[in-house]
Amino acid sequence: MISKNIYLFTKKATDGSADMREVLGGKGANLAEMKSMGIPVPPGFTVPCYVCNSYHYNKQSLPDGLMNEVKEAISIIEDEVGAKFGSLTYPLLLSVRSGARVSMPGMMDTVLNLGLNDQAVIGLAKVTANEHMAYDSYRRFIEMFSDVVREIPVFLFEDVLDEIKEASGLDSDNELSVENLKEVCTRFKEIYKEEIGEEFPQDPFVQLQAAISSVFHSWQNERAVLYRKMEKIPCDWRTAVNVQAMVFGNKGSDSATGVAFTRNPSTGEKVYYGEYLTDAQGEDVVAGIRTPIPISAKLAKKAGFEGQSLEELMPQSFKELGEVFESLEQHFKDMQDIEFTIDNGKLFILQARNGKRTGFAQIKIAVDMVSEGIISPQEGLLRIQPNSLEQLLSPVFNLKDKEEARESLIGTGLNAGPGAATGKLALSSEKAVEYSEAGVPSILVRLDTSPSDFGGMMAAKGVLTARGGATSHAAVVARQFGKPCVCGLSALKIDENARTLSADGKMISEGDDISIDGTTGEVFFKEIKTSPSEVSQVLIEESMSPEESIVFQNYQMIINWADKYKKMSVRTNADTPRDVNVALHFGAVGIGLTRIEHMFHGEQRLLPLRKLFLSDSPQMQIESLKEIQTFIAHDFKDIFRVLNGLPATIRLLDPPMHEFMPKNDREIVALAESMGITDEEVKQTLKDLSEVNPMLGHRGCRLGVSSPGITSMQVRAILESALTVTQEGIPCKPEIMVPIVMSATELEHQRQVVDKAASELFAELGESIEYTVGTMVELPRAALRASQIAEHAEFFSFGTNDLTQTTFGISRDDAGKFLPIYSSGVPYVNGEGQMEIYPNDPFQVLDQEGVGELIKIGVERGRLTKQDLKIGICGEHGGEPSSVEFCHRAGLDYVSCSPYRVPIAILAAAQAALKEDLR
């Protein structure tokens, strides 16, 4: 098949259709589809995306012969409209607009009113019976073309306008007389000539050729590149160009123009939601010179425009528009975002696309459309971005309050834990606890956090750190507990002595108000009111009944459907009964990761661990182990009770040891006292224990190999509590997971230790319980040796945090210094624009090409040894939708993620299964 350069959407012929968005872009594909449906669309044609590709590969030049094909197409348009390009009597004017595979609103170039020249402007005046409007359009076109196509600075034109207004004593542009406007046009053409060295092009085809090139060119402009990066749109998708006959909403009182959504994009309600202006062109609706009026009578009245709605003023057009709404929704099976123009009483649709919407609206619309029979539950599920569920689960700021607080915004950090929080500044965990006990909400602000800040983090409403990335201790704990969190706002300066916090030239003291928006990363030195999500109020706090919350009902519907279609199960990463409870309410079917080291919160629990590692007295070590065993067992009993028979994968201690060591003199003194040695001795031992690269140090099973007693103690604690709870009549399914395994022998050894401790315990107690033993696959070597390792494992769980760390050779804790540069792009060394070194944060979005290949290798080799090996993932990626989809494709049995991401993972798993069925 020879690739076509022109795809018509005219009455005579329509070459495209809605399923050709990869070729024609979303806009072009939909225009063609609508034209075929008989929707009143002004005729035009689309130059497809691959021509844009060829344009960039051929040194920014259009294919040979393209303009001849364009001329043929124009003549078909001319026939349909009855106008003629450049005509003195009835000129055909064109809009030239970009249109990529996915909508990138406002990112690329648009040229309107193309075709105007010294002749056509006279024809336009005639057709619209409005000379003022005609010359106003011409001067706008000259400026737009000069700016967009020729990159002439806009201020040159604005200066002229100001000069003429001043000379005539005018205040605003629309006071300009026809004569003024004619002068403006003349002066604008002079500027053009001066800057470019030739006359302003009078040949409409020359204008058109330049405009098409310019749209292609704009694919690489700075804001488009940035937008693609944010939205993860590949560069090689490119844009199409849509050339379309212009229609005029500014031909008088029976003309109008507007934008509309078929449903409310904020709430999802089914109302005709849109705004319009009579006697206006499209840009006027957006420009803000005249206030646009709601199209529906009801909403217009509400907004103070009683009697001015489209419904009331042009009931026939409103009716037609409503029919178009219905027909488009039925056809495209989604809420539509529409641009329309009424030209002398005749309705035209200029564009229709799936409308952007909030998470709330996404879900409501999906649920409603299913119940309206427009789409199936499967389609409804695929319609929702899993991350949008996060919005339903997070406490939120009132948008208006936030807008009003804008001047106290002091910076934007990493949006590490979604949700909004406001409270008093607390610069230490102690202070946060103090506030909490006094019933005062607080925000804990630290350079970074460590396990000893756990209490403070729980006591605070939100957490803000100056250091650390989206998977730092603060971020992981915050997300796990659904705590709003902003991380790595490096501009923060904390003065520990003066107890002040400053940034962006502003300073507040401990106890002053501060607010953080964990969904956007914004930080304000001001109080902004928040409310908890309705879903949480129903499910977790039970302060609202399901019947009271439509949001909850919709949420529940989606989760029920997702549960039905997903093939992987979803577990949770949780270390406390409270977390587990939350996760189970959200639909988790067990624990995929309990981190014993997370049980060491608070100094009292840290003390025996510190003694264990610092002491060389076997007596003290044994005592410490017993002490630790006691509280671990206590915690596990509660967890098993909440689980009520669901499985729990428990990871043996995997400390980067430094995280647990005393951080300040007070803690050192306390430790020294309790160990009966001097402060100096403690400091010396800490120095000896310190590691150059703790993430690659003496951790995980390495600790269990060098000190098997530490493994045994944990096994006893786990199984003893499981036995106790079983006796209460609650079944328990402990799964013991060995971390940081790099070779089969390591796991073989640890398995022996586990089995021995278990059989000794069972012998002592005269009872036994089933348990399984498996391993984390979190080092490249473990993935490569999976076949040997699987001989000793009943299950694998991919620890993708560490696996990403080692596959990339990047420390999560230190990545903040260069990784943001990698994804935001560095300047091309030769040529313009930004070069994206790595598209996103691999600690948030699984690297399918590198880490993913190791996962596939691990799965394949593991199952080569044990066909029925149970395999899951328990890294942060287990709750990230694209990563969950990858896990499904890789054949994993389950994903595990923090409690507040369980719904997201469930939905993503369902989508992955549905997408596979579609393939």
Add this chain to the structure above:
Amino acid sequence: MISKNIYLFTKKATDGSADMREVLGGKGANLAEMKSMGIPVPPGFTVPCYVCNSYHYNKQSLPDGLMNEVKEAISIIEDEVGAKFGSLTYPLLLSVRSGARVSMPGMMDTVLNLGLNDQAVIGLAKVTANEHMAYDSYRRFIEMFSDVVREIPVFLFEDVLDEIKEASGLDSDNELSVENLKEVCTRFKEIYKEEIGEEFPQDPFVQLQAAISSVFHSWQNERAVLYRKMEKIPCDWRTAVNVQAMVFGNKGSDSATGVAFTRNPSTGEKVYYGEYLTDAQGEDVVAGIRTPIPISAKLAKKAGFEGQSLEELMPQSFKELGEVFESLEQHFKDMQDIEFTIDNGKLFILQARNGKRTGFAQIKIAVDMVSEGIISPQEGLLRIQPNSLEQLLSPVFNLKDKEEARESLIGTGLNAGPGAATGKLALSSEKAVEYSEAGVPSILVRLDTSPSDFGGMMAAKGVLTARGGATSHAAVVARQFGKPCVCGLSALKIDENARTLSADGKMISEGDDISIDGTTGEVFFKEIKTSPSEVSQVLIEESMSPEESIVFQNYQMIINWADKYKKMSVRTNADTPRDVNVALHFGAVGIGLTRIEHMFHGEQRLLPLRKLFLSDSPQMQIESLKEIQTFIAHDFKDIFRVLNGLPATIRLLDPPMHEFMPKNDREIVALAESMGITDEEVKQTLKDLSEVNPMLGHRGCRLGVSSPGITSMQVRAILESALTVTQEGIPCKPEIMVPIVMSATELEHQRQVVDKAASELFAELGESIEYTVGTMVELPRAALRASQIAEHAEFFSFGTNDLTQTTFGISRDDAGKFLPIYSSGVPYVNGEGQMEIYPNDPFQVLDQEGVGELIKIGVERGRLTKQDLKIGICGEHGGEPSSVEFCHRAGLDYVSCSPYRVPIAILAAAQAALKEDLR
């Protein structure tokens, strides 16, 4: 084929041969081979290794029916010898000895004189006409059997002996009368009965069965396990058991016993080298009660035993022995280690095996045997352990002096840099430099070293550290410069204030004598004399002519042969003209790795680097870059001159940044002064720059991506110096290598920066030079994405240090805390012995299963994109023989290693090629 349990070596039948060592062990295979050759070997049989395997797998029990087969074999031996097992007239006595695939001298159990009982002892007395000897043998047998087979504590027997000697007023065992000995036998049997609960076994077959089991059992004794670990012998090789008729060297003056080598195992000289005793049994030669006498007249005279040599006393036997020597060397084509006994004038060979030898002897014997026509040069090459070349290149302690210093040995660390060094203790680099300037040899002792210690390390004769492994900074620099080095001797306590060093309860002060043996890791608080290697004296120092040194001539012969057969080329890792010069003399054909960061030695050079990273003034940064560029360019000019047209792969700056930062207050003050800021500001910036895991931090090309100016500066320095040197008429081949690449885009970007800097420089100077750009493959992701990365690379070099680090998730700097436990073994949880978690240090010996797979993937995928992609390795493994062999098999074009390992790599590369041909 049904596996046989018994392999005879008798006149009647011989089942084995020399090529069956995997089945029969080395000893058994050689005994069979010799028997077939007609060498006078006492008859016997071998129970093969796989029976040992079955023994351990079947709960330490021998196969059913084995003893019946043994009985049949014994009757064949009885026929050949004319004696009978347990006979009252002519008893057959047996030796029962272990024999694994490779020799493990003294590691496993041996039982001699088996078959003695209350009857046979009478027969033995008759046959030997020596009642004293018979009862002495019996009491020895009872004790040996009780100890070895039944594990009865030896002191019980020694106490009885002492008691009887005291009662009779005797001083030594051999004064015991026949009556005494008979009493001893009786008492010994009583001890046996008391300990075991049954009579000492009189049935020779019961004795034999127990002895065979005991030899099998001893495969798992502690010293055997340790030895296997050291020598990297797999556990599943197991041992065979050799049961052989005893002959008697103690039948009077026409009987004798001895051990001999066919050549001198220390020097390799072709002399009959051995010792013997008349009228003695084998163990007497080793036991040290009588001093053994050289067999050759010349050596006996030299040792003060004129006229007592075997050559003089038993000329016929000596002649026969010589014939056996020749025939064995011709047959086995290697120097032999032989045990012989002369029984009533008749020569018997009890064992022959390839003799252990020093590196010197290995090489001399190989060269000599080639010139004698016994073996081909290829065989000669394959005969030499590449690491033994190290011995030829290292300064050495006089062995006798070292032995005398034994009581001042304070510990053994990692033998990180081979060679011996002695000097005054220097606890700081400044002190070492001070000593050096005063002409006083010193040993630099530090907790660990950093680049600022470079001067001190060069000034010292050797380096000792308390921390760090075999690839720590100290070790890498030391090996590179051929400096003796012992690392990670954690027992060392350095008191910086008192300027003392203590360990093992001993303490010395700065300035006291200390000696380190980098070949063994031993450290002595004493002076021990050393001398440099002859090879160095000829090649490097040119203080000796080639004609003067046989050692050098032999070395050169080996290298010449190796050069001929190897297929990979060998380059060097070198950063100074001196190093490059050494490496070229050793046969390197270019530089495989120059580390620019190693050029930052001394505070003067570190200062601009520190400024560059600490300053945020662009002016200061540019000045620092220029300053750095100047001295880098200076160094490169000298390096290019020495290379004289050979290629140089230059790695762009890859600092783990912390290594280059000020270490103490003095350095901080100096830096602050030079930057014009306060000490506090420097400290704060250092804190901001500090990384949690520097090895996974902001290093390598990440620095070049975030600060392209740093890359440009280096490119300018490299190419400018290459242009200068080219103008001198010396061709230059710079190869620019980008480190720590994880994705194709990173390399693409850095390549653009390199090319731009180059073309700008060429334009400025009006001249150009060819260069290539390639990358290190040192992260798992780089190996996986090699196909994409190769699009931007002209060459790959595997950085196996970092690749090992990330594949294993182990920090080289921190591995010392657990890796030694991994390779030395942890106790089995159930059962006896040690479980080896990982066989060796993966930073020294390439992990072929994990890291190796990534290398293979990288090679395959890289060449998929570029068939002729040049690929090498430049990690520490490039000089380790088994790793070099792997590189050959993986299809690498070259290996690169530190200068002093170049000869080893050349030999290993040749062996790899030869082994491939054999396959």
